[in-house]
Amino acid sequence: MKTLKDIQCGQTARVVKLEGAGAVRRRIMDMGITRGTQVMVRKVAPLGDPIEISVRGYSLSIRKNDAALIEVE
Template structure:
């Protein structure tokens, strides 16, 4: 399975699973990233951190460490 960290700029993917536990998983879910949600990768910083994505109609910046916890297809 690929993670959100591996997705290239301009791609749209669907969230399959969140791998975090406890507060980290809760924080990701509170940002609107849940199973079945479409995520569009808008920009990736030159060194890969952070990623700017569009989720549920709004822009969101994610750290690489958080993006690694999100499995997508």
């Protein structure tokens, strides 16, 4: 499976599954990233961390470690 950190800048993907447990998973879900949500990678920082995405009509920056927990298709 691909994760959100593998998606290239400008591409859109749909969230299939959230990995992780407890507080980390809850924080990702609280940001609006849930199963079935469309996300678009807008920018990637020069050193690769963080990643800026568009989700549910707003921009959000997440760390690569968190993006690796989000499976997409």
